[in-house]
Amino acid sequence: MASKLTVRPPYEAESSLEITLRQAFYCLEPQLRPPFPLTIPTQEQYSLLNKAIIYAILSEPHLRKIHIKHLHGVITDGYGYFTSILAIIVNEIYGKLVDSAKRQLLWITREMVDVAAVGFTDLLGSLLRQIVAGDSSEDNLWLCNEMVTLFSCKWDCLLQEGSSGLTAALYVFLRLLSDHCRVSISNAPKFESLIKLEKDFCVKMLREKFGLCLRIGRDLVRLLQDLVHVPEFRAIWRDLLYAPSVFGVDEFLDISMLYYTMTPKWFFLLRVSPQMESQLRFLLTHVEHGSQLRYQDWFTKKFLSTPEKNAVLIDLVRFICCAHHPSNDIIHSDIIQRWAVIGWLLKSSMKNYITANMKLALFYDWLFFNEKLDTVMDIEPALLLMVHSIPEYIDITNSLLEFLFLLLDNYDLERKEIVLRGVSTSLHTLVRKGVVQSLEVLTRCDKLSPNLKERLAELLSGCSGFVDNSRIPTSQML
Template identity: 60%
Template sequence: MTSSLIHKATYEADNSFVSSLREAFQLLEPQLRPPFPLTIRAEPEYFNLNHAILYGILCETHLAKVHIKHLHGIMIDGYGFFTTLLCRLVDELYSKLVENVKVQLVYVTSEMIDASAIGIDNLLVALLRQIRGGDFSEANLWLCSEMVNLFRGKWECLLEEHPLVLSSALYVFLRVLSDHCKVSLNSKLKILKQKEIEFCIRVFREQFHLCLKIGRDVTRLLQDLVHVPEFRDIWKDLLLLPASFKTPGFSDISQLYQSRTCSRYFLLRITPEMESHLRFLLTQVKLGSQTRYQIWFGRKFLNVPEKETVVIDIVRFTCRAHHPSKDIIHSNVIPRWAVIGWLLKCCTKNHIEANVKLALFYDWLFFKEDIDNIMDIEPAVLLMVNSIPKYIHMTHNLLEFLFLVVDHYDIDRKDLILKGVSSALDALQRKGVVGSFDVLTSCDMLLPFLKEKLVKMLSYKNVSRFNNLQHVLLP
């Protein structure tokens, strides 16, 4: 017996991976029924049997437990090859899988956690990447619910064997909660929100060291949830009672601010399909020819107002997880700043636009040259500079936002933020990203008050250097 794994239009060719699973099942089906022979399989046969068993688990739901027992019996590589097959299925085909196959996929993932399978952390990350931001479809909310249930139910096991995957889950659920907490669709969403909140709060309260693994972006996501009472309490404790987290070495939120977030976290909020299209846009499409690609991308991934929140994730990914090569930088391929400028124009809601700007400037606020990468902050400055004179309103909006954030993001640590932004400006000029900031300070079209603030910001670094030098020289 065989059935379909994926939804396929009549005009579509067969998927080669699906075909390999189905063909292995058809070839070895007699061997998939008990009693099973107690023999050690050679590699080619072993790999083929893995294909067949996977197909059986996904399609023969009434025999799934039998297939799992068979898998346990033949396993010789710690389930490494089997989880590789599962990861490929999720990365390449998840959106096309039929509904009952998705259910079986979550089931077999749970079984692999119990079996301490090699690569289970990669499989969990692959599934987390399929949770789409701003997507309130039943299928997407179902996946959110299944994944949060999985992490809650397997907490102890994952904490012992794969603690870092819990930090990945925290990043994802903090991010989707900012969407889920802004709407009230039905009782199911209310239950889901509560589960997501409880999971995140447990990580903060019981395993705060895993929050530290994420770095500064955990504060960016957390601040978007301060309207939720449970997260408001976390934020207050971060600012006023850091000792309440009982984590050795953690004494102030500034330590989180100054910890650069690893790029793998930004990949968590971009599906593999979206990533491939973004990387194509940023490596193959020529400047001036991008409009039709942007229209296509917008229709596919930003086609309803709720999905605008994904722009925040795309900008963070573009700044932090996609650093073009020198060859690309010096070619006529559309630069990152131009793509971000287009994405900003896609925003129709003020709060989303503000969060997109924060995503663009976030590394500026805490920039330290020995920790951060100049490529993280390059898109924002080039967008401001290259918007003159045709799109001067873009330059105005970005500079005004930057100065507003410097003054109000964390008033008690304003000096830290001021130092970060001035260090960013200094590094951008020294490393030749911009030849001179005269292009801004001498621009007649730039509003006088913005010029004045920028000049003060640029001079802050020189004043700091002078003060540091005096401190060294004076007895």
């Protein structure tokens, strides 16, 4: 008798996905026991058989070797349909799966990597998204441990079949390492072995496959900066700045080449679970301004219930800025705007270092903005948040401007002209594109700090011509 796949509260309806898989299993159960039928199934029968085998593997761990042999014998599409169903399971019901089903899911995922199944990279990405930043629960740490072990053990297979899986894993584990290293100070035994696995994988990627790492773009630098206190990454950071040739990539001549490479949107999805993404997109496409409080309260209770879980706020800001670009119809409607949601998230932060990293996530694309390569949608929320916080939340405007000037004064002093050019071009583009009619709303704001107003006026007057960073030679960009 097959066991149930999920656990759920009494008031919650059973997942339609689980029902479909279970029905397929009971419909074909006699065919799932040796000797297997030799007939060639129709397309409909093939789809049903794939679902039945998936349910069998997840619910009958003691028979998994029999079921996987059966699967190998009937596959005609390179495991594409089978793998796509596994990804749907991860995206829709992973959090509700019983522990035995989760273990089986990781086992069959490793099998799909071994056979180079069609779509296995998407499956790996779906599993990576289920690792929650700032969550120290046993289940979350177990999944993190399983995934980093998978990527380390299947290194050669993943290299042969494509690099996007390894690059995705690097992005995720660099980000998680930052959280784990901070928590380990007070709870070392729980994190020590996991941190070592994460370090070993990330360092191997950066030292041996740096060409693949470059595909992350400028956010690779942002993640590495948050690990500069870790000796292994301090050495890597030093080489990035002063000895780029040690990475063995001929075209990588200077860290500024990463600055000028925009990070592809799909990386930002890796640190936001499908459930978080669904709720945020609903908020930003269906909820009118003024009606958002109950949705925000639900989101807070569901995903931000403890100070440790606030670590995901950094990822949410990057997701909203760079991976969710609303249509013109929504921009000109009463739907709550991105800047307002980011303002709410900023006020949700309970730790200073998280707040600082959220501000960096908000302004990061300003520092290297190139109108020909970047999009104004990535930099729009920061300016609109500053403008719309006047006058009711002037403290937000002051703190954001202060942080921006802090970046101008301190971010990579040896390449300060790059940052100045990026910020200048950002301001110029935001006005020219009509995001705001004029920056006088800031320079003439009586409630704004006099020092900040003076700095802003100096910045604007000093770049009235605005250096055009679209003329950077192509050879200097990746």
